[in-house]
Amino acid sequence: MSDVPRDPWKHLCARTPARIALGRTGASLPTREVLSFALAHAKARDAVHARLDRSALAVQMRTLGLATVEAESEARDRATYLRRPDLGRQLDEPSRERIKAAVRNQTSDLVLMIGDGLSAIAVASHAPKLVEAVLLHVNALGLKLGPTVIAEGARVALGDEVGELLGARLVAVLIGERPGLTAADSLSVYLTYLPRRGRTDAERNCISNIRPGGLAPEVAAAKLAWLAKAALAMELTGVALKDRSHGGLEGTIGATVLDEQGR
């Protein structure tokens, strides 16, 4: 494909994932590097534009014994979703009615909302395994779980309205992160105590980078369980709730630190 050699300091690559020692032909990249970059970007683009297969996910959730409700935000298509984050934080009217109908005046300790976010591929690939791992902890802690909402066109804050309508003390939003060139399938979880419309990101806790090569679903589930228990005891989430669970990677958990444009 390309005979242009790498630069003679390729051995320095051991210390950084950065694209160093690529070699050059004249001023330009070798063919292999142009195409390798293009492939990484293509994966990220496909992840951003992929649609979530809600019904397939709903079947998987019901197999785990969960009641499900499907929902959509006011962001009707991907182009609108990307331009109007405000619409991705609001339920459309039919979804609101469906969720209200699912409540039947019951309250719950925890509601799971699974949303596509910026990578439906991350959700389809990792959400079922994560939910399965979370359920073990939910049962062990004796938490009362509300119906699981599967939402399309979702930003993190969509969970505030979902959790409020369902009378949940906690909402955990499982959502696809903005794809990078290294990984297009990273999943995050945002936990919010007493979800209400208008909550700010400083009032949430986040577990990020859930993917093969990142945080394993079992570890993420344990962290979520620890945070949920602490949040219910302290009656809050966000910057005042610091992670003291064990076995985690520094920086993958804490008060929400991700940039707004990723959500």
Next chain:
Amino acid sequence: MAYSHTVCGTRYVFPSLRVLLAKASPPRAGDRLAGIAAASAEENVAAKLTLADVSLKTILAEPLILYENDDVTRLILDRHDTRAFGAIASMTVGELRDYLLSRATSSETLARLAPAITPEIAAAVAKLMRNQDLILAARKCRVITRFRNTLGLPGTTAVRLQPNHPTDDLAGIMAATADGLMYGCGDAVIGINPASDQPDRIAAMLRMLDELIQRYEVPTQACVLCHVTTALDLMARGVPTDLVFQSIGGTEATNRSFGITLDLLREANEAARSLRRGTVGENVMYFETGQGSALSAGAHHGVDQQTCEARAYAVARAFDPLLVNTVVGFIGPEYLYDGKEILRAALEDHFCGKLMGLPMGVDVCYTNHAEADQDDMDVVLTALAAAGVTFIMGVPGADDVMLGYQSTSFHDALYVREAFGLKRAPEFEGWLERMAITDATGQLLPPSPSHQLIADVHAAANESEPAP
């Protein structure tokens, strides 16, 4: 005050200068998100037609954000050079565009005019200019700054070497730094975005870059892009600090969201100057900006995002910076949707900054959820090189593995040098030749496997442990 214009029998009325400027702005996602964009293509042009007849004196007389409520407005009006303004005081915005593009208006004239140009005047005239106008007018502006080398000379462009690492691993940062230097990059600054905000980690990075610069006598400057309060703390502790970095915005409330005040910037500027670390000059500040930051912070006061951005340049020029960098596509598609909007914003920002007398660089960049790709960035980079951009970024392979976005690469820098015959800062160009990285014409020499820089970096990496 209301402004109006009749187009083919339809009368368009704009209740204020703020509304008029927003409606006259070329279309972009952020203004639509804020609900202040023109409702139709015709209204957009009607606003431009209206704006073309507004006098510059009127713009001065109608602050977009009240003087009493905003320290950036106070900075703009208190520092306005009324004597220099005399040369353009009788003009309308439309006449100013013609004047800037006239052959009779020289680089020297534009330099004298810079302190008379308020951000609102710069933003207003930019809205009437096509992309080629923004290129030609900016190209005439000469802004030269100095610390350990001379940036902004005609026929040159510089590169910030950006060797970020996801866990701040020192050997990893040094590997990317060596890669960049071997590609002839790093004259603007060697600038690291740290993953951690821990002062001790940042101090370790600063010491490492300082040692590199001293050991090889590199005529350039180092920076770790931490908060200004951290930099003040590190300087007080004697950590070698060349430049002070800070993100800034165009309204007092935006700056508050960044945790800064103008007094804090003044204090940092004085502290860094007092260290006297520059060899050929004492421009010590490095600012970053970007359209959309005010809206993102809920601090835009209904002012359009391009005008808010230009107001950030009024903050920057109060502190005689070495470098100002508009990080144009980083903020995402809800502010700049696609390659076309990113190109427009890049040229506007570069033009407005240069017209106001700033050493403008542009981070030509995009995120994976924007409608943009490498081809779009090639166009933006080419247009900026034609416009005489002061500096661009150099990221290994254009892939920033810490910040998770795509910028320009060391290869991209070679491309613009080749396409436009652009040189590096002269002191740095001389160093590269002495180091046998380039030949006497500035062309890269074939890479040598035994180059001292690579051998030293490799040896140091073997001695150190990876960061946890």
